[in-house]
Amino acid sequence: MSMERERTSAETGRRVLAFLPLTVAAALAIVLAWGLTQDPSNLPSTLIGKVVPDFDLPPVQGRLLGLSSGDLKGEVSLVNVFASWCVACREEHSLFMKLAAQGTVPLHGLNYKDQPDDAAQWLDSLGDPYTRTGADISGHVAIDWGVYGVPETFVVDADGLIAYKHIGPVNEEVLAKTILPLVESLRQRAADRDKREAGQ
Template identity: 60%
Template sequence: MNEATIQSPPRRLRIWPLAIFLALAVLLGVGLTLNPREIPSPLLNKQVPQFELPPVKGRTLGLSTADLRGEVAIVNVFASWCTACREEHPLWMKLSEARIVPVHGLNYKDRPDDAANWLKELGDPYLRTGADLDGRVGIDWGVYGVPETFVVDKRGVIRHKIIGAITPQIVEEKLLPVVRQLQAEAP
């Protein structure tokens, strides 16, 4: 072979890998600027899904759709294996003790003994706690992971969702203002 028979690819073919790389880099850059807490929920402003969960082991009250009508309520999706749930738990204890709004727990894909021991060890801030052993109710609620928190209005409509652990700032600036606004609305 001589140099005349070895040809380099046309110039436009050499540019394609660079163009694809640049496009992917731009998409990655845009994706990194998005806030994962702001993932839209298709259930916002819709009725709570129909469900009925048994209580977590050792508790007497489970959680169902009917329990989320008649008053503004919070549903916190948690699990004993969730590190962020452990971090936010003291805030749920304080909010529960303040009796501003009923706080219910949806225990997601947890082993019964683990959930019971976790609540015994850390305290139980929940008025009702449903055991979603297989995660189907969580899927119906649109749960991406734990923890997640939902605010439900008096008519049983999901009005707000928080993805990830709550913080004192989130409680004061987002959660409580929504709760107070909904409590002030006529039934």
């Protein structure tokens, strides 16, 4: 009787072990399939609603104005993380040139892990849409911002709080339907607050 129980128990254990890899593979396939359906530009950022990390970067070679956390207070602005070696950065660059020409919102550049000569040459040849451009040669500032890769674009409110993060190249649709409406909303919110404070 006892040997029969042991035999049954051993058979059950072997069956469980036989199905375990299959179960793990099925679970992994479900997780991977779910991941493929997600929009990579919608990765959450733990910095949304928080003050921009404290930093002070020198300008990109040949530029006069670097970029610091203090530059991102007082008005709503965009911060674009880019690099000369980034193919996707070229996709959005002409759109940023148009945006800069319109003067709709200040656009600052955070040049990520680039060789100084390459960054300067890239901006000289394609145009420089940035009000200020900080050279983050080591990549430490971008890490503090939670950057996964380039390009990434942030909307920063007038108090220096990160309001939005877009991963990947910005296109006309993202700019028109998400970024610019948010910029206007943040400006209106700041104006309303200033009126309330002035009335007190």
